[in-house]
Amino acid sequence: MKKSSLPLAELAAERLVEYIVDNQFEPGTRLPNEYDLAATLEVGRSTVREAVRRLAARNILEVRQGSGTYVSGKKGVADDPLGFSFIKDTYKLTQDLFEIRMLLEPRVAAKAAQFATDEDCRELERLVAAIEFSYDNGTDDHVQLDVQLHSQLAKMSGNLALDSLLPVIHQSISLINRDFKGKDLREDSRVAHRKILEAVVARDSTQAYDAMLRHILSVSTGFEK
Amino acid sequence: MKKSSLPLAELAAERLVEYIVDNQFEPGTRLPNEYDLAATLEVGRSTVREAVRRLAARNILEVRQGSGTYVSGKKGVADDPLGFSFIKDTYKLTQDLFEIRMLLEPRVAAKAAQFATDEDCRELERLVAAIEFSYDNGTDDHVQLDVQLHSQLAKMSGNLALDSLLPVIHQSISLINRDFKGKDLREDSRVAHRKILEAVVARDSTQAYDAMLRHILSVSTGFEK
Numbered sequence: 395m396k397k398s399s400l401p402l403a404e405l406a407a408e409r410l411v412e413y414i415v416d417n418q419f420e421p422g423t424r425l426p427n428e429y430d431l432a433a434t435l436e437v438g439r440s441t442v443r444e445a446v447r448r449l450a451a452r453n454i455l456e457v458r459q460g461s462g463t464y465v466s467g468k469k470g471v472a473d474d475p476l477g478f479s480f481i482k483d484t485y486k487l488t489q490d491l492f493e494i495r496m497l498l499e500p501r502v503a504a505k506a507a508q509f510a511t512d513e514d515c516r517e518l519e520r521l522v523a524a525i526e527f528s529y530d531n532g533t534d535d536h537v538q539l540d541v542q543l544h545s546q547l548a549k550m551s552g553n554l555a556l557d558s559l560l561p562v563i564h565q566s567i568s569l570i571n572r573d574f575k576g577k578d579l580r581e582d583s584r585v586a587h588r589k590i591l592e593a594v595v596a597r598d599s600t601q602a603y604d605a606m607l608r609h610i611l612s613v614s615t616g617f618e619k
Numbered sequence: 620m621k622k623s624s625l626p627l628a629e630l631a632a633e634r635l636v637e638y639i640v641d642n643q644f645e646p647g648t649r650l651p652n653e654y655d656l657a658a659t660l661e662v663g664r665s666t667v668r669e670a671v672r673r674l675a676a677r678n679i680l681e682v683r684q685g686s687g688t689y690v691s692g693k694k695g696v697a698d699d700p701l702g703f704s705f706i707k708d709t710y711k712l713t714q715d716l717f718e719i720r721m722l723l724e725p726r727v728a729a730k731a732a733q734f735a736t737d738e739d740c741r742e743l744e745r746l747v748a749a750i751e752f753s754y755d756n757g758t759d760d761h762v763q764l765d766v767q768l769h770s771q772l773a774k775m776s777g778n779l780a781l782d783s784l785l786p787v788i789h790q791s792i793s794l795i796n797r798d799f800k801g802k803d804l805r806e807d808s809r810v811a812h813r814k815i816l817e818a819v820v821a822r823d824s825t826q827a828y829d830a831m832l833r834h835i836l837s838v839s840t841g842f843e844k
Binding site: 414 | 693701704707
């Protein structure tokens, strides 16, 4: 690591983030080439390279070999952003993540019901059906689809911070417990997801709140020792 | 970036994290030198360097020039881990972060009151007094001390995930609103902090819950347009 170039590269990285935000570049947007970026950011090309490297490490950019540099679909959310891989007691951590879900998600469901568009409802319905299909066919897809279902509700809630945070919490629970073989929760979840969907489609916030609270309490017991 | 070394470096980085967790290295622990690490991880020294670089980017390690590589005090929590610097509507984001605080922190205070040791109470008292000192002397210290006060309560709550998450939420609010000159909340906060402290010292969970809820609702109005 060249000592002297580090603060400059950090500065260039900050400018590059500003440039992306100001231009409202969506995920998947291709950045201008190194030469043009160097001119825009008013730094040398080696500094641009180091800045891009740093932003790639933070999941803000994605370097595709031989193709160019793109705005990452991970929207700057780091892998394991909260350092959970550092916590040794994964059983306690899982319980604690469920406690957070219990506090946040009933309100998320209530707001999702309040703000749902018809298109949102169709997307929820699609995810619920895909999870059921995975249950019926004995595939593991339902794990990631479940993260998507709850992330979709977070997005629908309109809370920008929860839209970033909830996927991280769900992803953490599924990663930590990848090899966990506890109580089979598929039948419970099948019923619960349908109840949540029904409440959202009916734009019934209190029903959505209650259905989500029951779902989380029920699923969390499946992870008990 | 050397293409071929990347997956190996990532693997070495994962092994290095395991090594740190298994040995329960505390923040500030100095790692063995590159030569010994290469032997432990069964990779070459250039791969060790790349792995260290990646873990430093993730705030898991800290490279001190001329001194060595240490376990970072940031415990793997990335800078801006949830990508909030990407969100353009910072006013909405601030409101949404307060909504999360409102959902999480009353329970944090209740559990802190339940589990508080005498030493915890002394630390809380110290932070409350330091914030008052900063108010009285017109310094800006109270901003960071306030983050510390709420982080200390999260730690006392015993929830491992909240212990990582709440400092991030507080830090984000103070960073986003660095230049914000809204309603002066110092007198409100002075009273509220004393009420929370009193409830925790009395091990009164419901009182702590209520005092925290009132505090957050009151502070959040200070950020309204």
